[in-house]
Amino acid sequence: MPQSEGNASMEPLGKEPRGILVKLARHYGYCMGVELAIKKALETAAQTGRVWTDGPIIHNNEVVEKLRGHGIEKLRSDADLRPGDTVLIRAHGVPRRRLLQLEEKGVRIVDATCPHVKRAQEIISRYTGEGYKGLVIGDPEHAEIKGILGHAHGECIVVRDIEDVGKVDGDEAPFVVICQTTFSIFEIDRIFAALPLDPERDRIVKTVCRATQDRQEAARELAAQVDAVLVVGGFHSANTNRLAGICREINPRTYHIETADDITPEMLRDVDSVGITAGASTPDWIICRVVSRLKEV
Ligand code: SF4
Known part of the structure; x- marks a missing residue:
């Protein structure tokens, strides 16, 4: 059975009835930050009966539904808040002004910002406060990046991809550079190489987290060893989409699925081995x- 946080085995799970070999990546699934946020939410809900989460606590509809049964629910509007309510800040973190807004509402705040995200927030806050120009590599539409930008002093430059490198003006140096914790480690190296950075002058911190690195490296390794890859995770999950992109570069027969119900016969046509x-x-x-469903094929 799959294990959590890096305990997975790369060993084949065995020949299944139809003869499909199923392999798990060396690292996959829940990370420390997500586990911590869910644990905090459950512990708090057990005390208070209800916890609002500021945005979906996790990009997974089935988990969100299960948590709702424990009184943990996404906050739809601040108008629903009453003084004394409890609001959990999810692993992505929030801008500083959002914390102030919540404080003004008189709610209790439980901060479940992942420690890796918090570190990125602290770095950008400290160095932009000292006069460095903030340079953030990541998706400007992603909640984590919005949160990080909300801790900067002054405006930052956001580089989403290699095409964006051209908008960085070296005259704005010195830079403090950080990255989205779930950014592609393969893409980030290409972007770093193209940026007008000077390690002597700039503060450069690769804030991609260990869990992301492990999962991306293991996914790439796996994709080269199997006929098809199933990448399991929410369609809105940035890190799952990145894993799918990394696998697809190596193995065109990569399929992003949310649940076992998304597996189609076409995905497994003429396939002897499947990586997960x-x-x-x-x-x-x-x-x-997902593994059980493959056994039924
Ligand atoms: S920063 Fe890494 S460990 Fe933290 S929540 Fe994001 S993926 Fe998980």
Whole structure:
């Protein structure tokens, strides 16, 4: 059965009835930050009866539904807040002004910002406060990046991809450079190489987290060893989409699925081996169901 946080085996799970060999990536699924946020939410809900989360606590509809049963629910509007309510800040973190808004509402704040994201927020806050120009590599539409930008002093430059490098003006140096914690480690090296950076002058911190690095490296390795890859995770999950992109570069027969129900006969046509990896917000039980479904083929 799949294990969480890096305990997975690369060993084949065995020949299944139809003869498909199933392999798990060396690292996949839930990361420390997501586990911590869910644990905090459950502990708090057990005390208070209800916890609002400021945005979906996890990009996984099935998990969100299960948590709702424990009184943990996404906040739809601040108008729903009452003084004394509890609001959990999810692993992505929030801008500083959002914390102030919530404080003004008189709610209790439980901060479940992942420690890796918090570190990126602190770095950008400190160095932009000292006069460095903030340079953030990541998706400007992603909640984590919006949160990080909300801790900067002054405006930052956001570089989403290699095409964006041209908008960085070396005259604005010195820079403090950080990255989205779930950014592609392969893409980030290309971007760093193209940026007008000077390690002596600039503060450069690769804030891609260990869990992301492990999952991306393992996914790439796996994709080269199997006929097809199933990447399991929410369709809105940035880190799952990145895993799928990395696998697809190596293996065109890569399929992003949310649950076992998304597996189609076409995905397994003429396939002798299937690799499975999963995003940081995919629990083991969803991965187990995918493995079980493959056994039924
Ligand atoms: S992917 Fe990394 S940064 Fe994001 S929550 Fe998980 S451990 Fe934290």
